[in-house]
Amino acid sequence: MARYDWISLTTDYGLSDGFVAACHGVIARIAPSVRVIDVTHQVPPADVSRGAVVLAQTVPHLPPAVHVAVVDPGVGTARRAVAIEAPQGLLVGPDNGLLPPAAEALGGIRRAVVLDKAEWFADPVSPTFHGRDIFAPVAARLSVGGDLAAAGTGVDPATLVRLPEPIVVVGDGWLEAEVATVDRFGNVQLAAPGEALDRLGELLRVGGVSARRVVTFGETAPGALVVYVDSADRVAIAINGGRAVVALGVTPGDIVHITTA
Numbered sequence: 145m146a147r148y149d150w151i152s153l154t155t156d157y158g159l160s161d162g163f164v165a166a167c168h169g170v171i172a173r174i175a176p177s178v179r180v181i182d183v184t185h186q187v188p189p190a191d192v193s194r195g196a197v198v199l200a201q202t203v204p205h206l207p208p209a210v211h212v213a214v215v216d217p218g219v220g221t222a223r224r225a226v227a228i229e230a231p232q233g234l235l236v237g238p239d240n241g242l243l244p245p246a247a248e249a250l251g252g253i254r255r256a257v258v259l260d261k262a263e264w265f266a267d268p269v270s271p272t273f274h275g276r277d278i279f280a281p282v283a284a285r286l287s288v289g290g291d292l293a294a295a296g297t298g299v300d301p302a303t304l305v306r307l308p309e310p311i312v313v314v315g316d317g318w319l320e321a322e323v324a325t326v327d328r329f330g331n332v333q334l335a336a337p338g339e340a341l342d343r344l345g346e347l348l349r350v351g352g353v354s355a356r357r358v359v360t361f362g363e364t365a366p367g368a369l370v371v372y373v374d375s376a377d378r379v380a381i382a383i384n385g386g387r388a389v390v391a392l393g394v395t396p397g398d399i400v401h402i403t404t405a
């Protein structure tokens with residue numbers, strides 16, 4: 145099996161407790177030479193959809209790695225713990241829809257296993273902290289050349305839990321798309337690909353509010369609403385010097401309607 149110099153961590157653990165440090169420590173004890181990239185630990189608690197978006201949009205820019213993601217409201221229940229192999233890396237985490245979008249971003253799912261080999265876990269395993277006791281030790285062992293087939297029982301990738309496909313509808317001079325995520329600047333990212341804007345004009349209306357299509361924020365005056373293609377190649381909405389999420393009053397999962405003015 146391939147060896148990996150990097151492990152990435154994406155969680156909703158926050159930074160006010162010792163949860164992240166415990167995962168780092170488990171990895172360091174098993175694979176001391178492997179380096180860890182913290183993608184984020186500020187995913188809103190139990191927000192699997194947000195975690196999936198952040199992970200999928202980040203992993204293509206990381207070195208080949210074992211990617212651990214833990215946004216796991218079903219921890220300790222019958223939900224499966226899984227590892228997924230993609231052409232450009234491995235993913236480890238709960239089977240709740242968090243991992244498949246990132247696997248697709250890394251070239252697609254080659255194979256998947258259910259993590260059911262206790263010798264790969266910490267002993268004992270806490271029923272509420274699988275990030276420390278299952279996912280981190282499995283990832284560490286995989287990073288130093290552990291065989292994925294030895295980590296668990298192979299399963300049909302089609303049985304992996306997947307999140308619902310976001311709503312995106314594009315017409316001549318208009319589009320409707322689901323809010324995928326909102327970043328810390330208040331910019332609203334839609335699920336629509338950037339090319340969806342090709343069928344719209346420069347002057348737009350977003351839910352009835354006047355806006356302009358731009359390449360970057362500085363093309364308009366402060367306070368102006370703009371529509372642009374963001375760094376993840378998604379249609380996004382921002383306010384130059386403000387927070388579009390407040391002006392539009394939307395949250396992830398809402399539908400936004402954009403038309404040519």
